[in-house]
Amino acid sequence: MTAIQTQDYTINFNQKSYDNLNQQINNKNYSSIFILTDSNTNKHCSSQLLTNINTDIRIEILEIEPGEQHKNLDTCSSLWKALSELGADRKSLMINLGGGVVTDLGGFVACCYQRGIDFINIPTTLLSMVDASIGGKNGVDLGALKNQIGIIKTPVMVLIDTSFLNSLPQRDLRSGLAEMIKHGLINNPKHYSDLQNLSNLTLEDLDWLIYDSINVKKEIVEKDPTEQNLRKTLNFGHTLGHAIESYYLNQVDKALLHGEAIAIGMVLESFLSHKILGLDINSVEKIKSFLIKTFGQPKIDPKDFEGIIGLMKHDKKNENGKIKFVLLENIGTCKINQEAPNDLVIKSFEFYNN
Structure with missing residues (x-):
């Protein structure tokens, strides 16, 4: 399946997408990699991603609770503190591995941390594959009001691996x-x-x-x-x-x-x-x-x-x-x-x- 080239980034598909991911990591010489997941994605999808990443760069996994109710500024604050404590700098990369909550929130966290670090979206749900991870909308809810706080900034790459759908209810x-x-x-x-x-x-x-x-x-x-x-x-x-x-x-x-x-x-x-x-x-x-x-x-x-x-x-x-x-x-x-x-x-x- 041919990659889709947008004006700012590439949307890659299935197994070949991991070759492009490794090429991106090697070419940019990132200082560290942070993989954002929720507890469900961490359990079902993280090992598959880690198996396909070929690098000696330090990798840390950041896990949040699943669900729209956690897509808020409190979660962002805890992640910014974790990034700081783990030594993330402006040459760090964030990989958002999950559904729409993870890609929306993770993109926003990456855009704001030290005025912006690179991020890559790897959607694991059908919804995030066709919508949330595409187009550069990043943000969080404000109480019951959806997506009231956010920014439009595109990821450096999107990876669509439909085998992740096998883990979905x-x-x-x-x-x-x-x-x-x-x-x-x-x-x-x-x-x-x-x-x-x-x-x-x-x-x-x-x-x-x-x-x-x-x-x-x-x-x-x-x-x-x-x-x-x-x-x-x-x-x-x-x-x-x-x-x-x-x-x-x-x-x-x-x-x-x-x-x-x-x-x-x-x-x-x-x-x-x-x-x-x-x-x-x-x-x-x-x-x-x-x-x-x-x-x-x-x-x-x-x-x-x-x-x-x-x-x-x-x-x-x-x-x-x-x-x-x-x-x-x-x-x-x-x-x-x-x-x-x-x-x-x-x-x-x-x-x-x-």
Whole structure:
């Protein structure tokens, strides 16, 4: 599988990616290497990475607790202290080995430590392979508000080794499909169509679907790296999806994975697309049916509607206090900076629940 070259870095695939990693390490002559993992990734993936690194440079593993609830400034502070105590300097390298929490947080930690050290993302979940590790967004949550603190800076390299997916529970693997489906809905009808037959997928098929999905995001990000216009389209499903994810984050019986929340958000925002931009209702019904078939249908309690809507006020896409949505015109095309009244948002919840 051919590497994908972006303007700033290379996205490498499977076993050949480790040759490129070792070449990067040897060429840059790093003083030390720090591998950031969570406890799950450390258990299932670290040994595979260490086996493939060929260097005499000192390697230290930094482990954090898994889960979105640990993606915060307290975790960053503990990591900055650990880096300092272990003698990290500006010639050190950080390798972020894990899912979206690890790559988001690890990139942010690396960008801020001594005003910035090199970092490499090695995503181990489907979600982080097709989304979190690509595009240079690094950051942490501020309480229940997702990704409020951060910076856009690209890694020096991304390694995609799909064999890591073998260690994932089915629920986590399925979560990553939401971002791939989103890429098809906003930009590539063929990619969306290819994802319809998920039950018949082989691992080789999944490799190419991941490759296609990364290309969709890569092309959008390169045209608008700082999210002024086009890159905002990647937020389809996220205005409501992030609010739902945040609202239920600390409710053990209702907490949703990122992809599960975004799937709900895409159903809701497809309904808004029909009402505001005239997206064909048959397309909306098919999107709803496909997403519910793939992710299930956890109900949104009507008593939670107002609280979720309240969280949307903090969405980063908002302008002048107005909540902004990305909505579909058709499968494969969308419009940014759309507004919807609260009563219509409530109707979208009702449409999803029914």
